[in-house]
Amino acid sequence: MRCHHPVRPLIAIALVVAALAVPAAIDITLPNAKDSLKIAIIGDSGTGDSAQYDVAKQLIASHEKFPYEFVLMMGDNLYGGSAPKDFNKKFETPYKPLLDSGMKFYATLGNHDNPNERMYKSFNMGEKRFYTFKPKGNVRFFSLDSNYMDKPQLEWLEKELAASGSDWKIAFFHHPIYSSGGTHGSDLQLREQLEPLFLKYGVDAVFSGHEHFYERIKPQKGIYYFISGGAGKVRKGDVGKTNLTAKAFDTGYHFMLVEFSKDAMHFQAISDEGKTIDSGTLPRFSDADKKKLSTATE
Amino acid sequence: MTRFLTALAFATVAHASTVAAQKPATNPHAAVLADFKARVDKYVELRKKADDSAPPLKKTDDPAKIRDAQQALVERIGAARAGTKQGDIFTPEITEHFRRLLHPEMKEAGTKAAMKDDQPKPGTVTFKVNGPYPDKEPLGTVPPNVLASLPPLPKDVDYRFVGKHLILRDVRANMIIDYIPNAIS
Numbered sequence: 151m152r153c154h155h156p157v158r159p160l161i162a163i164a165l166v167v168a169a170l171a172v173p174a175a176i177d178i179t180l181p182n183a184k185d186s187l188k189i190a191i192i193g194d195s196g197t198g199d200s201a202q203y204d205v206a207k208q209l210i211a212s213h214e215k216f217p218y219e220f221v222l223m224m225g226d227n228l229y230g231g232s233a234p235k236d237f238n239k240k241f242e243t244p245y246k247p248l249l250d251s252g253m254k255f256y257a258t259l260g261n262h263d264n265p266n267e268r269m270y271k272s273f274n275m276g277e278k279r280f281y282t283f284k285p286k287g288n289v290r291f292f293s294l295d296s297n298y299m300d301k302p303q304l305e306w307l308e309k310e311l312a313a314s315g316s317d318w319k320i321a322f323f324h325h326p327i328y329s330s331g332g333t334h335g336s337d338l339q340l341r342e343q344l345e346p347l348f349l350k351y352g353v354d355a356v357f358s359g360h361e362h363f364y365e366r367i368k369p370q371k372g373i374y375y376f377i378s379g380g381a382g383k384v385r386k387g388d389v390g391k392t393n394l395t396a397k398a399f400d401t402g403y404h405f406m407l408v409e410f411s412k413d414a415m416h417f418q419a420i421s422d423e424g425k426t427i428d429s430g431t432l433p434r435f436s437d438a439d440k441k442k443l444s445t446a447t448e
Numbered sequence: 449m450t451r452f453l454t455a456l457a458f459a460t461v462a463h464a465s466t467v468a469a470q471k472p473a474t475n476p477h478a479a480v481l482a483d484f485k486a487r488v489d490k491y492v493e494l495r496k497k498a499d500d501s502a503p504p505l506k507k508t509d510d511p512a513k514i515r516d517a518q519q520a521l522v523e524r525i526g527a528a529r530a531g532t533k534q535g536d537i538f539t540p541e542i543t544e545h546f547r548r549l550l551h552p553e554m555k556e557a558g559t560k561a562a563m564k565d566d567q568p569k570p571g572t573v574t575f576k577v578n579g580p581y582p583d584k585e586p587l588g589t590v591p592p593n594v595l596a597s598l599p600p601l602p603k604d605v606d607y608r609f610v611g612k613h614l615i616l617r618d619v620r621a622n623m624i625i626d627y628i629p630n631a632i633s
Contacts, residue, residue, distance in 0.1 A: 297587060
């Protein structure tokens with residue numbers, strides 16, 4: 151005989167209602183240009199608790215004003231297991247309105263993710279631990295598996311970067327190679343492997359998670375670095391005093407909106423309360439500038 | 449007579465030296481590495497057979513199908529490897545060689561710290577050949593310099609550390625193939 155738990159459906163309904171509740175209006179500071187590429191970014195989101203749902207509400211609400219085309223996920227997409235109920239509670243339910251509208255999510259693997267998540271169609275990983283895609287215009291994305299940076303992946307990355315021509319090159323992966331986090335900090339071993347390739351092939355910007363806060367790093371050798379790992383968890387007061395930080399936020403949850411035009415990247419980081427915590431415009435460095443900056447010490 | 453014996457002795461030594469010089473130089477560890485590769489290849493061949501009879505683990509929008517395919521693969525591999533024990537891949541010679549390879553990497557600044565980052569909770573991993581890696585626990589990150597020091601692996605087989613112990617893991621089955629206790633100090 152099947153036994154139906156009376157509370158479960160109520161919890162599910164409450165979560166859906168919470169996800170659909172309309173939050174306060176968000177003030178979008180981005181240009182919102184007609185032909186630009188617009189994206190959203192969430193990191194370390196998959197807890198399934200109320201904080202994830204609060205951020206999801208803001209993410210959904212922001213789409214009304216800023217019609218981003220897809221969402222990048224910075225890893226730790228599902229904490230605490232990858233059973234069907236985890237996919238439901240930690241991904242399908244909080245982002246249901248977006249998924250129902252056909253929104254694409256592109257995931258990268260975090261250390262809390264079962265690598266078999268690459269088989270999950272809605273994560274758009276193409277069954278691969280690392281992959282690249284070019285949605286439209288002149289922007290190409292590279293999703294890396296920073297948990298396991300082995301030789302085949304490094305060789306693949308070099309080949310793909312070399313073939314990517316003059317596109318904006320945007321890398322995203324879980325572990326930040328520049329970070330002021332007190333708990334984790336910069337992953338120096340990873341930096342040793344990745345930074346030379348980023349510099350050689352002119353990567354423009356890098357997005358990571360892992361640290362449960364927001365940090366915009368001062369440009370390092372001509373590359374912009376962002377940490378966005380607070381869409382489900384926050385580690386309050388974890389951003390230490392370093393000379394890396396351009397702007398940080400570690401007192402609440404957040405997500406990001408990013409817009410790419412031909413020569414600039416516009417960004418806005420928004421808290422779970424809908425407040426702007428950072429925003430700005432970063433010019434795309436020319437190849438000559440990148441070359442100069444790649445050898446400069448900052 | 450003495451002169452003849454002396455000449456003979458010199459000739460023998462000279463011949464031995466020439467033979468030694470002509471013998472191709474061999475890496476003393478090559479045999480150990482070749483043995484490891486052969487054992488891993490044998491495992492991959494076995495998994496391929498298990499794969500052929502299991503529901504495919506492929507792209508789907510149904511998470512239950514991912515879980516079911518993973519579980520079916522575990523069962524088939526487990527049945528095909530019944531009786532396998534710790535050390536069948538990591539023989540004593542291979543284990544010793546791995547410990548030697550890993551030793552210098554552990555002296556690298558930051559490597560140990562990076563490996564401690566987000567380890568599974570103590571006691572949550574049961575070290576059992578053909579046993580599961582716990583789905584609820586994080587997978588410890590393996591620093592690139594450590595990976596570079598170890599022999600390469602075929603697709604969907606990886607190295608992971610749990611504390612000081614090294615696991616050889618089937619990625620798709622999320623299953624422990626073999627392990628080395630106290631691989632690092």
